[in-house]
Amino acid sequence: MNSSLIEFQKGTGPSRDDLPRLRGYVAQLVGEPFQFARVSYGDELTLHFGMLRPARSRKLANLLYGTYILRLRGSPWVLKSAKGPLVISPAVSGVSMPEGGRLLSKEELEKGEFIERGSHVLSATPVHVRPVEGYGFHLVISDGSAIFVYPIIQEADAPEDEGLPELADWELLSPRGLLRVGPGLQWSFEPDEATKQ
């Protein structure tokens, strides 16, 4: 049996409809420890993994970042916490509040520790979601938690959004570079400057 070697020095993309290669780029997240969740501007959930580093900007003196950041952009997601609760993003449509459910503030989402800090990524799998022709993302954590990210259903731009760059469905920023996935079945990888050949 042959093992696979993945080099990250060269960029790629935009690649289209190439799930096997995308799996290779995403595999770098496997084994990294979960650190924390943070909600960024636009209500974008970011999940931080790996070692912690301080912010580069002096304006964010007390903020820490994981060396691996999974950014879910505006995509819908569902988090199954090993502690029991299910956390569903506002972007998931067609879900009405069941008995026992309640709205969760950004601060509660960040402080809830729905994934146990220090638990490790067991699998990171992009998924071709055929009804919307985009790539979802399934993440399984060693504490028993899991998260599924759906690709965004593409709609025509509002007049004020015309001409703006396309938003990815989700991104993975790592020491090796930036992986952008979506919209649709396209993805690209831009190596970090220090990694480039």
Place this chain on the structure above:
Amino acid sequence: MDAIERYEFGDYIEACKRRGERGSGKRGDFTYEELKRKVQEFRGEDS
């Protein structure tokens, strides 16, 4: 703006909103012009 700066800028803007700052866009979002000024503020280029 590279990816790290873009990510950190998103957190900076979110922190501004949580402190009560509001833009003039929908739901208090910052408009494109307001965000351009915020970039200068974030980089310390506004003084």
